[in-house]
Amino acid sequence: MIKESAGDRLLLSLMYVGITVFALVCLIPFMTVISGSLSTEGSIIRNGFTLLPKEFSLEAYKLLLKDSTIYKSYGVTIFVTVVGTVLAMIVTCALAYPLSVKSLKYRNSINFYVFFTMLFHGGLVATYLLISKYLGLKDTIWVLIIPALINPWNMFLMRNFFNSIDESIGESAKIDGANDVYIMFRIMIPISLPAIATISLFYALAFWNKWFEAMLYISNEDLFPLQYLIKRILDNAAFANNLASGVTAPGYIVPTLTSRLATTVVTIGPIIFLYPFLQKYFVKGLLVGSVKG
């Protein structure tokens, strides 16, 4: 190893400083929001947001967890994420596996049929009318699930994984009398578990973070997913007033800001705790599809 010059060391130090600063910048918003949610409403109004709580209080969480809204929304989001991901993986694998079988004659036509949907979109208006007027999915939980069950991009990723499996495995199973469905569920899926995990995570995250569809199609408050609940709370103060409607103390300040922050923290909790363990799968998936653009 050649000894590094002073200039090299300086550059390396600058890089360490630079990436540390950027990492801190990435973390600070988490800190302000978490600290805000643990402060008293009065302290935020007087002192503004701070990196550490000035007047510690669990009031916002107490109110939030006493009310049924957050539990309902959590229930909706968990249902949509779990059921959506499982169904989406079944539909996606069921389309991806046949498309990886080279002897399938109409493979290319089906490929193009899927691919074209990535190029041309019918647009928001037609989709909106179709779902709300003609399919009757409005104000049902399924509107958050069914239209998102197949994502062409994820499907092609999955197909590429299946493509990379040696075809003789399937062929020899067939000679032994196994049918295609058996081969897919019992042979192909078990040997592509890392890929399944990666694509499942992509689907799960998309379902977990869904809010636009809820804004468009859902007006029943019992069916609001978490992310849309946050949007609603951000847009009007009625939520905080409802939470605090039972409280009658002199000089009580309605926790408009802190309840908003507490809801946000409760929503991102699972992602923050799970992310460090799941990160490698996301990275893997991104690299396979690195030319997505």
Added chain:
Amino acid sequence: MENSIARQDQAIKRITLNKKPSFFKEIRKNHLLYLLTLPGILLLFVFSYLPMFGIVIAFQNYNPVKGILKSEFVGFKNFQFFLESSDVYRVVFNTLFLNFLFIGFGTLASLIIAIIFSELKGKYFKRIAQTIVTLPNFLSWTVVATFATSFLLYKEGLINQILRDFGLEGFAFYNTAAYWPLILVIIKLWHAAGFGSIVYLATISGINPEIYEAASMDGATRWGKIRHITLPMVKPTVMLLLLLAMGNIFYGDFGMIYAIVGKNALLYPTTDVIDTYVYRALVDLGNVSMAASVGLIQSIVGFVLVVTVNQLARKFSPDSALF
């Protein structure tokens, strides 16, 4: 004359007769595989292809009572209405301008982060830093919007608090459109730059280490190696991703902009993009046909752009084009 038509008919019949058995034979042979593809094909048909037929609404005076089939056709009137309004310049300009900013600064930031990560030595420091900078990417835009308020609120926001501590005047961010291209770029970088660096980092770690060793032997400095080895090697990836991003330049980031800006009309001059405009025309104004016509223009321009860009990408680097 009649004879030749009859002959043609016969030829056609023969072709279809020849084709039929092989079609059915194929289906029978692989019926389970085709059966497996059915749910996906049906879902795509309903949620992707049916809306494509819905573009006729753009040429109608859509009446919700009459529905798509019975509403009267008005030709290009809806397009005319949009193209003659002053909104068209604003939303098209904002869409393109914001996307150029996002793509330009996003690529630059991701590239810098990737180069830094490729030079760092400490394993744990690197892993922790990478986890932190990629984390924001997984938050939904509605969460990011809450985060943004904690910095930008006039009275309580962290930025104005700090300014006031120094005896300076605070900014009324949510009332001033002019700040928002910058604010949106910063939020975008916070959200996506770390995650975007992974692709470049993969390219950089694919570079043969012997090249760097040889350069070190010749006395190259760290900066010299970055400039003359890393950057040229990563250039094709950068160009390709830039090119592909250009294909989507006519689509605004609805999720981001609507979650953060929402219905704050004061900020429309710099933040209203085609997608938010279409949404408002549909949901708030109820002008279904106009919304559809704007959406159709967007779909067509978007389609042409994606196809063109892909032809270019294919020329540029044959293995990496999408199709």
